[in-house]
Amino acid sequence: MRGSFQTRTIKWSMHYGVLLVYVAVALFPLYWLVKVSITPDDILYKQGTDLLPSKLSFEHYATVIGKSDFLLFFRNSIIVSGITAIASTILAMASGYAFSRFAFKGKFWIVGLMLVTQMFPLVIVITPIFSIFGTLGLTNSLTGLIIIYTAFNIPFATFLMQSFFDGIPKDLEEAAMIDGATRFKAFVQIIAPLTLPGIVATAGFCFTGAWGEILFALLLNSSASASTFPVGLLLYSTRATIEYGPMMAAGVLALIPVCIFFFLIQRYLVQGLTAGAVKG
């Protein structure tokens, strides 16, 4: 019994109605960011709270791109996030594969260890890391950031990859091993291509995480040449007069890569996330 046409219509309009509220709430802050970034300075405060500005201008974007270190920060962020995503995904693939396919001594403790590292507030480790990295010459360098981001991404990325590997039947690599492949070859040639969506999702997740990280970026790297985007953005707000327009324009630009990534990966996240995040 499915109920009458009328109750069904009511049910579906409620369904869409509630979802529309979600959509509006999700998009409104982002809309505001874009709106302020394209409002010219002279009406920014006068019409500060209007839903639509009476004039549009891209002057803030010109300021950000032309008259600041923005492009340098952007380049740094791309390098750091890109390499972090690649490195943590490769390492997480290897360890996730081990968790998925082998029962081995110490597995329980290794998994536990990975979970525990997620429990500590980052602040507690920054000072020790700062002194370790200082002696290694890794402060004020993009390499240092890449290493630290990779390490912090690995636990979750490993669980994510493990859940994707769990979805691939063991038969496949057994068939490959009988066909004459070593396990490693079977992993690279058979299993990895089949988990491609999972690999993309994991890489996207790591990229997003590294893209927005600010604590390490701020405290490990003080020189502008090794600063990432979040630090650059923060610089705007610590100046004597806050220039909201350019700051928001920079914010919008910062959002573009993560939004693109997110639209690509969100479908796979639903497939992989619970298992990965929750199994532990």
Add this chain to the structure above:
Amino acid sequence: MASIAINGVRKDYGAVPVLKGVDLAIDSGEFVVLVGPSGCGKSTLLRIIAGLEDLSAGEIRIGDMRVNELAPRDRDIAMVFQSYALYPHMSVRDNMSYSLKLKRTPAERIAEAVKRAGDKLGLEALQDRKPRALSGGQRQRVAMGRAIVRNPKAFLFDEPLSNLDARLREQMRFEIRKLHRDIGATSVYVTHDQIEAMTMSDRIVAMNGGIIQQVGAPLELYDNPANIFVAGFIGSPAMNFIKARAVREDNRIALYVGATKLLGMPAPDRLPDNGEVIAGVRPERIGLLPSSEAGVAATVELVEPTGVATVVHADIAGQQLKLFTTERLQLDVHQPVSLTIRPADVCLFDPISGERLRVPR
């Protein structure tokens, strides 16, 4: 092509024994079927031969070589999985050539081998398709093709037909058999379907509970089962088992069901002290006469015409049995009939151990 020897193989998962000491010698070129109920350890044994599973004790030899320590890839065997395990991202051609590529076979030799295997299995037109674009039967063929291109020492099959419908299964049964005749490769074939076991094998290995129950040619197992498990597992409809009492008369015995005398027959070499035995008779060996003439009195309980034959369920002194007749008899439910059983067609079993009680010839 090579022989396979399984010597004293045991396998435990933790404290649970799954194989409890298996010995088996398979000749070069032989087609051996491992049959048994679900969970009896057939797949485990096959995977141990393939090297996918470590064994807890014992030895596996392929040809003259002990292979316990060898990785699957070094054993030179091919395996067809129940799930087929085709590589989903590779075309049929690539699936079949993967093993040869790993061996660094020259490209033209690969192409030749793949073409030959494809022709044999009727895969010519499908070479460029991905597995997901194939029907179940076609996938099965590709899995077979992947195994035969390599020309391995032995083939291992793990229930390769169980995902096919009845008609296709019958056809593939025939084709695998034919392929074996052409290639003559040593094959170990796992199934829980006793019809497959009967029709395909040179020898059947009947397993139960991690122990080999009997090894022999199909008809030998059918006519001469070593115990009640084999007797009941092989044959469909299954053998009738009648709880009977044996009364000794010199070197003969008389079998009684309740107060009804079933038949007299030569005495087996031993009898349980209380005379309780189980008498096994195949349904097609029981004769049926419509009226209460000479023979054992019974009543009809149910009649199932299948076309080829009619299956009659009858009741003898409260015990059910099935029989088979190809004559089109007019039978009513509850009609009294009389049954004839020849002493030579009866197998006696010890009701406690399940072992066969042999009648000396």
Add this chain to the structure above:
Amino acid sequence: MTVSYPTAGARRRLAALEPYLYSAPALLLITVTTLVPIVIGISYAFRNVMLLDPTSGGFVGLDNFRDLMRDGSFWGALKNTVTWTVSCVAFQFFFGLILALLLNRPFPGRSIIQPIVFLPWAIPTFLIGMNWSWLFNPAIGPLPHWAYALGLMSAPDNILSDPQHALLGPIIASIWWGTPFFAITMLAALQAIPSEIYEAAEIDGAGSLERFRSITLPFLAPTMVVTVMLRTIWIANSSELIVVMTKGGPADSSQIVASYVFTQAYQGLNFGYASAIATALVVLLLIYALLLMSIRQMMLSSR
């Protein structure tokens, strides 16, 4: 003929090592850059470590923890941590569950709506913090004016500079950001429920509320518990939104323990004390996690 394989034993040993080889690079990296610093960091809690003071660093035993007991700001921050964590997790969970239920069945437009409602989760936290501070700022943001128009506020002021309500700002931002995470996890769990179970229940005459109560909830419960636990720990630990939006102020009124650690370390430059606070927080969280896990165990075994 017996062929002896001199390498066979070695190969077996290598095979036994395989899982370790696969996980070694990840483990090594985590050990060096996370575990070792964590241990060092905890050791600070028992030492007197002041940045910029080279004579500091001596072992002081439990002094830092004794100070902690007497530190009114810490207790205030602990109270705020509970408020912050409970309200963030509760609302994220509630809104996330509703969203997941709405997205669970296919409907026209789902493939567009789903990525949009999940999008906030992808936005970098610090940017969320800044964005929401702008929204709360009456000079360029609409929220105070709307709240004033609705009669929720007596004047269109910035909530972030109101000692009574400053914590509300980061909480709202955190709910906006974290709801999709719960929705994604719940959605994945929902889609793992076999549909035959619903059909069977429907045939048995269960209404939709009854189906939710007797099928959906019990199936989701284990996922919920773990997700709630992981997120609670994460949210209790994450000070970014608060640091960016209020810096714990005004006058510590929106300070949580995690941001208090940050303040002590980078404004007070007292690393020993900061580590003691952080260690206390971790201990509290561990107790909480163990409690929740044993509840989950009980739920699983009673099913």
